[in-house]
Amino acid sequence: MTTRRWREAVAGGVMPAPVVLVLGGFLTSPPLYRPLALDLLDRGAADVVVARVWTMDWLLAAWRGLGPVLTRSGRALLRASERSETVALGAPVLVVGHSAGGVSARLLTSPVPFAGRTLNASGRIGAIVTLGTPHLVAEPSTGRLSRVDENARFANEHVPGPFFAPTTGYLSVGSRRRAGRRHGTLGERRAWRGYHLITGSEDPVIEGDGLIPLASALLPGATSLVFDDAAHGQGVGRDWYGSPQYVDRWWPLALAAWQGALAARVERGEGAARGGPGSPAAPAG
Numbered sequence: 390m391t392t393r394r395w396r397e398a399v400a401g402g403v404m405p406a407p408v409v410l411v412l413g414g415f416l417t418s419p420p421l422y423r424p425l426a427l428d429l430l431d432r433g434a435a436d437v438v439v440a441r442v443w444t445m446d447w448l449l450a451a452w453r454g455l456g457p458v459l460t461r462s463g464r465a466l467l468r469a470s471e472r473s474e475t476v477a478l479g480a481p482v483l484v485v486g487h488s489a490g491g492v493s494a495r496l497l498t499s500p501v502p503f504a505g506r507t508l509n510a511s512g513r514i515g516a517i518v519t520l521g522t523p524h525l526v527a528e529p530s531t532g533r534l535s536r537v538d539e540n541a542r543f544a545n546e547h548v549p550g551p552f553f554a555p556t557t558g559y560l561s562v563g564s565r566r567r568a569g570r571r572h573g574t575l576g577e578r579r580a581w582r583g584y585h586l587i588t589g590s591e592d593p594v595i596e597g598d599g600l601i602p603l604a605s606a607l608l609p610g611a612t613s614l615v616f617d618d619a620a621h622g623q624g625v626g627r628d629w630y631g632s633p634q635y636v637d638r639w640w641p642l643a644l645a646a647w648q649g650a651l652a653a654r655v656e657r658g659e660g661a662a663r664g665g666p667g668s669p670a671a672p673a674g
Contacts, residue, residue: 395480399655404648406435407483407515408476410469412462414488414521414622415537418443421623422487425631429485432640435477440465440490447489455493455540456504462493463508470513481515481557481654483647487630488601488621489537491522491561495544498553503543516558516647518639520630521598521621524561525605527589538587550610555653558646562630562639563606564598564619598630612646614639 395405409429411422419439426437442461450458469482486494496503498511524545526538551559569581571593584595584602596603600621607613616638620629628634 393479395478395651396655398478399651404651405478405480406433406476407480407644407647408469408473409434409437410466410482410484411437411439412465412484412486412490412493413440413442414490416444416447417487417622422631425485425636428631428633428636429640432636433644434483436469436472438465438469438472442490454504455496455537456506459493459496459503459506459508462490463497463506463510466497466510466513480651481513481647483516483518483643484514485518485520485643486522487520488522489540491517491519491524492537492540492544494519495524495548496540498557499544499547501547503540511553511557514557515650516560516643518560518562518643518646519606519608520562520639521564521601521606521619522561522608523587523601523605524608526587550608554610554650556650556657558643558648558650559608559611560614560639560642560646561606561608561611562614562616562619563601563603564616564621564630565596565603566616566618566620567597567599569595569597569602612642614642 398405411426413419413422419441422439426439429437440462442458446458446461466482473479473482484494494517497508498514500509523537523541526541528542567580568577569584570577571581581595584597588602588605598619598621603615616635619635620627623629
């Protein structure tokens, strides 16, 4: 079957280029990720699919939960898998999740139904790269991302850490751009309160990217990369995780994680796509 082509190529010492799926962050919309998509294509991605999750979807998720967002993310994963059949020998997709999108990426791999949805799509995903994602959260969290925090706790219970390693690669990226200080300036105190609401930490100084504390952004057990000055999100004149100078640093690690996972699958004789969003009996990949 066509989906075995990537395995034969890797076994023969030829590694295909990945199709990348970008899962955007809380309150973002797909056009914000167009520059990142173009940068990834320039750096050798076979294709880039940006999930069609819009700001209104996130606003609705604040009261109805992340289930519908996961449905859209799952459909995007299927689109990316279909593109891979055409341009990447059917290889598993490399998923890049920004902020809350990183939580969505992990939930897509869960073998346990989430919000009534059967996901279990780890076989379709060769690597998960998270950029400023709130992996570790307080219980309970009352922060601005409280719904996302609930979903992070679900992921930590059912697919903790690099759960599917080594046949799925993991890379978590964080930043210490903005220190929050309990007794600092007004801006530092504001940052501290935001970080505190997410993690529950009482440390007098908490490092973070301006929104997500560094300790929350690093997935335990996964390969990590920490920037000193990357901002959490996009903004005029702001250098964020998706700015070219940062992509130049995390993309090679992401590619290595993805390639290592494909090699591990070939070594173990694994290549099947273990289910998929809404399709627990998805065909082998």
